[in-house]
Amino acid sequence: MLLTALHRYPVKGLQGEGLQRMDVERCGPWGDRRWMVVEPNGSFLTQRKLPRMARLSAAVQPDGSLRLSCGTAAIEVALPVAAERLEVAVWRSRLEAALAGERADAWLSEQLGWRCRLVHLDNPSARPVERTTGVEQDDVVSFADGYPLLLTSSASLDALNMALKAPVPMDRFRPNLVVDGGIPWQEDGWRRLRIGDMLFRAPKACTRCVVITLDQRTGQAPQPGEPLRTLGRLNRTEAGIVFGRNLIPEAPGRIAVGDPVEILG
Numbered sequence: 503m504l505l506t507a508l509h510r511y512p513v514k515g516l517q518g519e520g521l522q523r524m525d526v527e528r529c530g531p532w533g534d535r536r537w538m539v540v541e542p543n544g545s546f547l548t549q550r551k552l553p554r555m556a557r558l559s560a561a562v563q564p565d566g567s568l569r570l571s572c573g574t575a576a577i578e579v580a581l582p583v584a585a586e587r588l589e590v591a592v593w594r595s596r597l598e599a600a601l602a603g604e605r606a607d608a609w610l611s612e613q614l615g616w617r618c619r620l621v622h623l624d625n626p627s628a629r630p631v632e633r634t635t636g637v638e639q640d641d642v643v644s645f646a647d648g649y650p651l652l653l654t655s656s657a658s659l660d661a662l663n664m665a666l667k668a669p670v671p672m673d674r675f676r677p678n679l680v681v682d683g684g685i686p687w688q689e690d691g692w693r694r695l696r697i698g699d700m701l702f703r704a705p706k707a708c709t710r711c712v713v714i715t716l717d718q719r720t721g722q723a724p725q726p727g728e729p730l731r732t733l734g735r736l737n738r739t740e741a742g743i744v745f746g747r748n749l750i751p752e753a754p755g756r757i758a759v760g761d762p763v764e765i766l767g
Contacts, residue, residue, distance in 0.1 A: 503683030503763040505697055506656065510534040511676065513570070513620075514592075514645045515548040515555040517718065518676065519562070523758040526700065526751050529642045530650035531627040531678055533562035533594065536623045538580075538599070539610060539644040544590040546645070547618060549713045551587035553721035554614055568602075570609065577609045580621050590621055592629070592645055600624045631750065636693065638650040640738055641750050649748035652708055653679040653689065658737075661686035665732050669723055673718045675710075675745055681763050689747045698761035701752040709742040 510531045511518040514550040516539075537554070539547045549555045560642070561569045568579040582600035590599045599621035601607075606620045623645055631641040632648035643650050654677040663669035672680055679697070681689070692704040715723045715730055734743045 503681050503765075505679060505757060505759055505761040505763055506682040507672070507677075507680035508757070509673075509676075509678055509680075510562070512560040512568060512648065513537040513539065513558075514546065515539060515552075516570075517556065517559040517759070518673070519560075519563050521759075523756060524678075525754075525756050527626065527754050528640075528650070528751060529629075530644045530646055533566065533757070534678065535627075535645040536566070537568055537602070538590065538592070538621050538623070539618050540588070540590050540621055542617060542619060544588050544621075546590065546592050547616070549716055550711060551719065552614055552616055553716050553723075556716055556718050556721035558610075558613060565657075569759055570606075572613045573637065573710065575609075577606065578608045579620065582624065585622075588619065588621060591634075593647065595629050597628045598625075628633070632706070634706050636703050637750070642698055649706065649750055651678040651702070651749040651751070653677060653681060653704070653749055654746040655684060655686070656682045657678060657684050657687045657766055658686045658689065662729055662733055662736060662745075665736060666725075668728075670729050671718075672712075674717070674729070675708075675714070676713075676715045677746055679749070679757075683763070690737070690739070690744065692765055692767075693766075694767040695749075696764040696766060698755075698757045700755040700757055701766075702749040704747045704749055706748045707741060707744040708746040708748055710745050714745070 602620035
């Protein structure tokens, strides 16, 4: 098996970036989900509530600053320095984040048609991962849903697309890593793996929601209910409908497209 694609998502819920190599920190890929769009009260926003978020692209700069765009509209957002802070909520987690400022808030609110704020995770060790088997006390995560990285399998996507009337691309599942080779759904049983020179634990399958029905460029649902409905027939577990595997790095490192993937447990 080989690593065939790498992606990061600078702002939770917005479009991602494709990479050829990726620096991975304890909380996830460098630059991945370090920014987040929130309600004025700090509750996080995603495409579940605002499908239009899929139309906005985000690119992280070498210094960690951000460029947001939607069509011809764009804005540069600097890293907040000595900024006002806001308590934010991501699922069960509550932590403080730095506010990006009124200019960024106004631009996002206009593009999304929803009053919102932009925050930055300036303390990458502030948020623990979701607790489950295989998690260690010092494991941390960015603003991602529960774990530092998400891996998906091309073989599983091929199996899903064989059952669909119209195939869907891998970006529906918003992975960080895509693996080619193996057999469909094999990743559901992985516990430990090596990618290039890096070791990862794989504590939990990724349960899926309505976001995978949305085109990740338009925010529209071309086939209402799909591929979630078909995926539910093919790969439903006690935890729910799953596609992909959450990963936790054992230590920081670097991976690249073309790296070999070895299953260790």
